Amino acid sequence: MGDSNDWRSLERFAFGDNPEMADRLLGFVLAGAKTATCWSTAEGQQTELGKRMVVTDGAGRPRAVVETASLQQVRFCDVAWDFAAAEGEGDASLEAWRAGHRAYFTRNGGFAPDMLLWCERFRLVEVIGEGETP
Template sequence: MTASPQDWRSLESFAFGDSPEMADRLLAFVLSGTKTATCWSIRDGQQTEVGKQMVVKDGAGRPRAVLETLSLEQVRFSDVSWDFAHAEGEGDRDLEDWRAGHRGYFARNGGYDPDMMLWCERFRLLQIVGEGAER
């Protein structure tokens, strides 16, 4: 089931990353189809569930896309697979690049530990909304 243009406005929303620039960069990866996964620290709580649809906002807070969670699992940072890092669609799309970027992100946002647990989500793009949507 996809979100219709009438009901996406009632969905919970979020932006990727920890800055407007990062939100825009990661959103661009989603819109291009290269980013189909994301993760966050367990300490930030379970923010979705399988089947949940959410609106992604750009760095200015504008709704841009509807995503649906396909899978969600807990994984230790040091155990994240190449396949998952590749699905995140960022940087060089290799595991070492993923680890370096995420190590920095987590250090800026509450602390990094190679044994920290993550929520690892895979999602699909259901609809582009707002700016850039087909009218």
């Protein structure tokens, strides 16, 4: 069995909290701009070093395989610009990243400046199907 079929048994997820955001963030991954993500520790540890997962688009179609390269807990207020920039969402500054993520966390269960985040860096392993044109 070759690598091309290995992804079918992997856990799947979409970035963001709506189909439009899932498509937009997937586009950044496929373009090589997005190599990091974060989520509230209240959501649990969703990955581990070396874990591969399938990224789906806004319609739930598998489009890419990513592999966790690093994972650490960081307070929201302590996230550094190098990590925020690696999220690759087009933020021009740490302040812009914080504003967007504050809004996201507020929509999804609550925000606090000292909330703990899982901060993950990942690498794109494979593009699946029509992932080239999200």
